[in-house]
Amino acid sequence: EVQLLESGGDLVQPGGSLRLSCAASGFTFSIFGMSWVRQAPGKGLEWVSAISATGSSTYYADSVKGRFTISRDNSKNTLYLQMNTLRAEDTAVYYCAKGYNYGEGWGRGSLVTVSS
Amino acid sequence: EIVLTQSPGTLSLSPGERATLSCRASQSITSTYLAWYQQKPGQAPRLLIYGASTRATGIPDRFSGSGSGTDFTLTISRLEPEDFAVYFCQQYGSLPKTFGQGTKLEIK
Numbered sequence: 001e002v003q004l005l006e007s008g009g010d011l012v013q014p015g016g017s018l019r020l021s022c023a024a025s026g027f028t029f030s031i032f033g034m035s036w037v038r039q040a041p042g043k044g045l046e047w048v049s050a051i052s053a054t055g056s057s058t059y060y061a062d063s064v065k066g067r068f069t070i071s072r073d074n075s076k077n078t079l080y081l082q083m084n085t086l087r088a089e090d091t092a093v094y095y096c097a098k099g100y101n102y103g104e105g106w107g108r109g110s111l112v113t114v115s116s
Numbered sequence: 117e118i119v120l121t122q123s124p125g126t127l128s129l130s131p132g133e134r135a136t137l138s139c140r141a142s143q144s145i146t147s148t149y150l151a152w153y154q155q156k157p158g159q160a161p162r163l164l165i166y167g168a169s170t171r172a173t174g175i176p177d178r179f180s181g182s183g184s185g186t187d188f189t190l191t192i193s194r195l196e197p198e199d200f201a202v203y204f205c206q207q208y209g210s211l212p213k214t215f216g217q218g219t220k221l222e223i224k
Contacts, residue, residue: 035222037161045153045204047213063213094158101208102151104172106160 001026002105004096009110016086020110022079022096030074034102036081038092039109046092049081050100059100064090086114117209118142120216128224135192137219139205144185146209152181152190156201164203165190169187197223 008020020036049070050059058070067098069082079096091114109113119142129135139150148168155162163172167180168188178193193197200223205216 044217045215059211085183100210101213102166102206103153103161103164104163108160
């Protein structure tokens with residue numbers, strides 16, 4: 001069974017930084033692309049970033065390009081999202097998802113709140 | 117950017133009835149690269165359909181997807197009480213990957 005556990009969400013001031021982690025289990029992490037998808041409170045879904053199985057290919061939504069960095073450590077079965085220069089509009093639940101193109105399995109999410 | 121428009125915004129039906137949810141794209145989606153998700157309050161989305169018509173693992177056969185080009189449909193043949201939720205479509209044929217705004221399926 002796919003299990004994804006996000007951590008690292010917090011309240012942060014505008015302009016601040018945060019790193020999210022996603023611990024994966026129940027599947028062979030190193031052969032699957034992975035993604036981050038976010039959902040602002042009461043809103044729809046936005047595909048934020050994705051990374052291929054080896055890490056050689058990445059994708060970023062225009063809204064986060066240049067501010068967020070996705071990475072992975074296949075030896076630790078862990079996915080990361082480094083978020084810099086955070087803005088109020090980045091406030092959302094951030095989901096880790098198995099898959100590069102669509103989300104085959106999802107974590108429960110980690111809440112990031114950007115506010116002064 | 118491909119804009120996905122879902123209709124209706126809210127669908128009110130009773131258990132046992134058939135539900136038909138629409139997802140229309142602003143331009144043709146490459147190779148039927150369209151997925152459907154179900155989301156219940158306070159929960160993460162769950163993948164139902166990918167490739168426009170392939171059910172994900174463990175998804176009951178009352179859920180079916182169809183369509184190509186710009187028009188796609190999710191059909192739930194006979195609604196069960198646990199099917200009342202919000203449904204999103206998502207395209208992954210072109211960048212950026214985009215979602216529809218969702219259809220809320222509520223109990224009538």
